[in-house]
Amino acid sequence: MAADNPAPMGVIEFGRAILHDEARALDALADDLGAPFEQAVSVICECNGKFIVSGLGKSGHVARKIAATFASTGTTAVFLHLAEAIHGDLGMAARGDVAILISQSGETTELEPVIDHFQGAGIPIIAITGHAGTMLAKAGTATLLLPHWAEVGPESVAPTTSTTMTLALGDALAMTVMRQKGVTRTDFGRLHPGGSLGARLKPVRRLMHGGEALPLIREDSSMHDAVVEISAKRLGVVGVTDSDGNLVGVITDGDLRRNIERGLDHKAAEFMTRDPKMLRPDDLIDDALALFDEFKITALFVVEDDGSRTKPVGVLHIHDCPVAR
Secondary structure: OOOOOOOOOOOHHHHHHHHHHHHHHHHHHHHOOOOHHHHHHHHHHHOOEEEEEEEEOHHHHHHHHHHHHHHHOOEEEEEHHHHHOOOHHHOOOOOOOOOEEEEOOOOOOOOOHHHHHHHHHOOEEEEEEEEOOHHHHOOOOEEEOOOOOOOOOOHOOOOHHHHHHHHHHHHHHHHHHHHHHHHOHHHHHHOOOOOHHHOOEEEEOOOEHHHHHOEEEEEEEEEEHHHHHHHHHHHOOEEEOOOOOEEEOOOOOHHHOHHHHHOOEEEHHHHOOOOOOEEEOEEEHHHHHHHHHHHHHOEEEEEEOOOEEEEEEEEHHHHHHHOOO
């Protein structure tokens, strides 16, 4: 009797198998990480010129993304197309630069003149390849070898697992260099001002209401004054200051509604919420959004804080934040 044929794998099951196999390859890559990775990070951190990332074909696509990631995280990086390099673009590379060369085979024809030029100019090469003993592997100041892992998919012909590992390795390098250089979210925001991410990484001073638009009263002011100020500034909140101008509390229009039956013949200090949540001018919109969400509030006062005084200089409303809207 003929052996039973296994049931064909469904589309979802096949997709999951692909992802699981690539995930296992990434685990193997992480387990293999060693001294060459640390050496590569050191070489990049010591770079005084440009950081050049180069590859061809699918490796070129990955190289372009790696260069973009480095550029947005504080390392001046450019992509060099390996084929264009040998037709004049090698002129962008000079002493003081550092280069990553990516080739799974390590023997791509276009590599030889590029390696010769880099070595002649004294440019350290970080090699990413799948094969030891190849031209590229031997040329590397730091050689990062990808684990031997079959490309996933039918017939294992398309670059899949190898490009996934290369891309992840580039991310690991970029994030480690970013940490080693001490690049902050604020630094990243300056380099990435566009889109929703850029909006979240703007300093709150860029969007806060200040000057004449800042709603403030003294703690000994009457609640009549509080109502007038809230109505005039139209932000739904008023800050309460002490005799030295320090922010000591806030009153929201919600506080007014909840206490309306008590009447307005009271001092602001009786109605205010003490020790309000505050921001500093250089805090990020992302920090403000976290506070808005955690404490279910819609406005935050921005203060200059020198440790002994908290002078209010602005107020940020949740509706001022495009990403929140």
